[in-house]
Amino acid sequence: MTDQGTRRPTRQRAALADELAGAAEFRSAQDIHASLTASGTRVGLATVYRNLQAMATDGEVDVIRTGDGESVYRACATAQHHHHVVCRVCGHTVEVTGDAVERWADAVAAEHGFSEVRHTLEIDGLCADCAAR
Amino acid sequence: MTDQGTRRPTRQRAALADELAGAAEFRSAQDIHASLTASGTRVGLATVYRNLQAMATDGEVDVIRTGDGESVYRACATAQHHHHVVCRVCGHTVEVTGDAVERWADAVAAEHGFSEVRHTLEIDGLCADCAAR
DNA sequence: TCAATAATGAGAACCGTTGTCAAACGGAGG
DNA sequence: CCTCCGTTTGACAACGGTTCTCATTATTGA
Ligand SMILES: [Zn+2]
Ligand SMILES: [Zn+2]
Ligand SMILES: [Zn+2]
Ligand SMILES: [Zn+2]
Numbered sequence: 001m002t003d004q005g006t007r008r009p010t011r012q013r014a015a016l017a018d019e020l021a022g023a024a025e026f027r028s029a030q031d032i033h034a035s036l037t038a039s040g041t042r043v044g045l046a047t048v049y050r051n052l053q054a055m056a057t058d059g060e061v062d063v064i065r066t067g068d069g070e071s072v073y074r075a076c077a078t079a080q081h082h083h084h085v086v087c088r089v090c091g092h093t094v095e096v097t098g099d100a101v102e103r104w105a106d107a108v109a110a111e112h113g114f115s116e117v118r119h120t121l122e123i124d125g126l127c128a129d130c131a132a133r
Numbered sequence: 134m135t136d137q138g139t140r141r142p143t144r145q146r147a148a149l150a151d152e153l154a155g156a157a158e159f160r161s162a163q164d165i166h167a168s169l170t171a172s173g174t175r176v177g178l179a180t181v182y183r184n185l186q187a188m189a190t191d192g193e194v195d196v197i198r199t200g201d202g203e204s205v206y207r208a209c210a211t212a213q214h215h216h217h218v219v220c221r222v223c224g225h226t227v228e229v230t231g232d233a234v235e236r237w238a239d240a241v242a243a244e245h246g247f248s249e250v251r252h253t254l255e256i257d258g259l260c261a262d263c264a265a266r
Numbered sequence: 267t268c269a270a271t272a273a274t275g276a277g278a279a280c281c282g283t284t285g286t287c288a289a290a291c292g293g294a295g296g
Numbered sequence: 297c298c299t300c301c302g303t304t305t306g307a308c309a310a311c312g313g314t315t316c317t318c319a320t321t322a323t324t325g326a
Contacts, residue, residue, distance in 0.1 A: 008303060043305090045307090070281090085250075114256075114258035116258050118256070119254065123252045125251065131249075141322080145274070202313075203312085
């Protein structure tokens, strides 16, 4: 279950984990790096990138690609497969699951002869607060 | 009805449309540019990029972002909303639709107070041919 | 045909990300 | 506690896809 191998705990990694734990939205590596720097925590940008992708492959954080091609990261509540509904304005994010969708994706792919099926699904809209504004 | 505004017809745009019409898989701008160049059709790379995104906003082609962050384009059979099942090995692509998924996405977002909901969904796997190989 | 305007192309610029490599660090053994 | 060695870090260069610039060329409508 998410074996993180021989990775050593470092001050930088801890700071990064903290930063992620306190954020409800998806954030870019550069954004996170800027926050750490602003709060006085000196961490190299390359280190932020490296650790984020290590955490991503270990399933500790979720990654999604924004429309303009940058990767954004988030420490989700659950490690299990799920999807996100993200507010286009403020970034507010909620995690959702649905067996129906999972089955549909597998079924429709199988109907066309595909195997080892995977999928990506992201939902976005205007959250209640932003719509009210 | 996808108004393409005041766009003027050009030799380059026509060549690009031809190239896309003859392809069943999603292809990158650079790939398309290389093909055009190889076949003796001189077109600037910037022009390929510009026209592809113009065609994309006009709904003439579909765009998806690959895992390594490049945009790939395809002239799909239908202009209506649909999704794709793409073979991870050969790129073979089939278009699929499913009301159930569309409704689920809207419903789950609405449950959390979101409005003006949109979604992206891509499915990938191994096509029958590649699995048999 | 002629001016007005849109499209093109070559190359530079951009920007998120990854590679480089010497210095700093953490951990197991002594 | 000290040393040794593989891991991690960080400053900076390099990379790759995409976008910008702007002078030149093509299209349109009169
Ligand atoms: Zn919002
Ligand atoms: Zn799913
Ligand atoms: Zn295949
Ligand atoms: Zn859909």
